[in-house]
Amino acid sequence: ETGVTQTPRHLVMGMTNKKSLKCEQHLGHNAMYWYKQSAKKPLELMFVYSLEERVENNSVPSRFSPECPNSSHLFLHLHTLQPEDSALYLCASSQGGSHEQYFGPGTRLTVT
């Protein structure tokens, strides 16, 4: 595997379910990001981890819970989501916070 991978690619969940999104980067980067992309809106940065520590949380609801166990893996734990949380969730990594970002293919999430 090369680059940034995300699983699953598609996820349908009910509002009472608990699920997790996984991201893995094979680039030796030290920063990882979660983004949300909704229709007709700019990409929204959700969380930033640098050296496995969370450095930014852009006022994301607590029903989204990130986890970064090491510099190569990033998770987004989901529980009691709302239909408006349906979106494409993108993971990215970079070497440092200001360098070129590399994105994964995304997880298309549908909350029913």
Next chain:
Amino acid sequence: KQEVTQIPAALSVPEGENLVLNCSFTDSAIYNLQWFRQDPGKGLTSLLLIQSSQREQTSGRLNASLDKSSGRSTLYIAASQPGDSATYLCAVVNRDDKIIFGKGTRLHILP
């Protein structure tokens, strides 16, 4: 507060034409600017990264320019092809390491 605007939101041009996509930003104190391509339902692919000290970057048929003082960047695509059809996004990284994306320009190349 940094705002990034991309105009137009959508663009259709015949195959073979050269075209320019525009990106503007309100705060010139940026660290870098990056252009991405996104195919429908897919992740973003980095095209070009311009550091704040640079004026332009080139990769193949793509050329990106940066004018910090006017808060503008352009992405020039030469000899467009149907495979260039995608959404093109620009993003700026501020001096405080925050990254702000534009909404993108949806490009359609007509065969």
